[in-house]
Amino acid sequence: MNRAKKIVIVSHCILNQNCVVKPYAKNGEYFLEFVKSLLTQNIGIIQLPCPEMTLLGLKRWGHVKDQFEYPGFLEASKNMLYPILNMVQDYLKNGYEIKGVYGIAGSPSCGVNKTCRANWEGEASCYENLDDILNRVKLVKEKGIFMEIFEKLLEERNIVLKFYDIDDWSEQID
Numbered sequence: 813m814n815r816a817k818k819i820v821i822v823s824h825c826i827l828n829q830n831c832v833v834k835p836y837a838k839n840g841e842y843f844l845e846f847v848k849s850l851l852t853q854n855i856g857i858i859q860l861p862c863p864e865m866t867l868l869g870l871k872r873w874g875h876v877k878d879q880f881e882y883p884g885f886l887e888a889s890k891n892m893l894y895p896i897l898n899m900v901q902d903y904l905k906n907g908y909e910i911k912g913v914y915g916i917a918g919s920p921s922c923g924v925n926k927t928c929r930a931n932w933e934g935e936a937s938c939y940e941n942l943d944d945i946l947n948r949v950k951l952v953k954e955k956g957i958f959m960e961i962f963e964k965l966l967e968e969r970n971i972v973l974k975f976y977d978i979d980d981w982s983e984q985i986d
């Protein structure tokens with residue numbers, strides 16, 4: 813059957829590395845096995861919007877989660893996610909299986925099992941040097957802000973989905 817009625821939801825950059833903050837873009841082959849395994853099983857792919865590209869553009873600096881925890885970012889993220897939520901709700905109502913949401917480990921927005929935090933603000937000149945800036949960054953075991961909001965919005969509609977980082981994918985899709 814061509815319509816397998818199975819779907820995964822992926823962070824935007826899994827299918828489009830052009831949106832990633834410099835210099836972190838990976839060669840597309842990094843995701844090839846994952847994407848190929850989905851397509852060969854007729855599993856559909858919903859691509860989330862990239863919140864950072866949408867709100868800050870391609871010339872953005874790298875950020876940490878703390879910098880996105882303000883009402884404007886939260887509201888804009890919700891507005892990006894509502895159309896996805898509506899799709900999820902309709903697919904589930906019609907008997908489709910959403911196999912999971914796949915994010916990017918360590919991302920301040922799309923991390924699932926880990927994200928990055930730091931007490932950063934203001935101009936780089938506020939800090940002693942680059943090491944002073946970089947040494948403040950900590951990887952923590954929590955979701956990035958975009959995935960956190962997505963999970964909460966799903967909960968509000970009584971929908972529970974499994975979340976994975978792309979690094980976890982082979983356990984779940986094989």
Ligand code: SF4
Binds near residue numbers: 825831861863865919
């Ligand atoms: S915000 Fe999300 S989709 Fe955009 S580049 Fe970062 S991890 Fe990828």
